[in-house]
Amino acid sequence: MPDQQSTLRAQRRAETQRAIQAHAVRLFTERGYDATTVNDVAEAAGVSPMTVYRHFPTKEDLVLIDQHAQLVADRIAASPANQPLVRRIGGALIESTAALTGGRGDGLSASGQFLLARLRLMISTPALRAKHLDNNYALQQAIVTALGDDTDPDAVFHAHAAASACLAAMHTALVRWAEDDGLSELPDLVAKALTAAFGDDAVRDRPDAR
Structure with a gap:
């Protein structure tokens, strides 16, 4: 059971990361990289800025990871x-x-x-x-x-x-x-x-x- 829970947590983490990154790339493409803030990405993804930074330590990582x-x-x-x-x-x-x-x-x-x-x-x-x-x-x-x-x-x-x-x-x-x-x-x-x-x-x- 613990293994299954770990797998589910990893899947949820990966899904959250993919969703955040998808919103980031869309906003960077539409508005420009420099004109888009991490707060903008967090708002679009429906998460907190802290959650974004937990998955992507830097703004650049939103594109590169x-x-x-x-x-x-x-x-x-x-x-x-x-x-x-x-x-x-x-x-x-x-x-x-x-x-x-x-x-x-x-x-x-x-x-x-x-x-x-x-x-x-x-x-x-x-x-x-x-x-x-x-x-x-x-x-x-x-x-x-x-x-x-x-x-x-x-x-x-x-x-x-x-x-x-x-x-x-x-x-x-x-x-x-x-x-x-x-x-x-x-x-x-x-x-x-x-x-x-x-x-x-x-x-x-x-x-x-x-």
């Missing part, structure tokens, strides 16, 4: 350990963006549309662009942890280098996707960016690669 790191980490952990680092990381990035946007040829899912709105805000708002670097570092750490070998300093160094390079390629794809208003397939753009940076071997095993 997401579950992408866990999604990528789970896919890396499930990938064959004998594959090259770049292919393991790149494959996870492609798969996670497909999950977030609805895949290829299916149109943007609701989560994909939400990702696009958040991305537009990140690109257009200086304060968010700066904070985005912290988010990227957290994602890089999650990738390195998921790769698993934390006992060999050289292996950790190689993992950090590969993760950083793959994330730079993905960032290029994300900016292009936002500029294209989400009309391109984001997984394809990520694959193309990885191929441009590392060659065909980076995504060679992708079953739907073009």
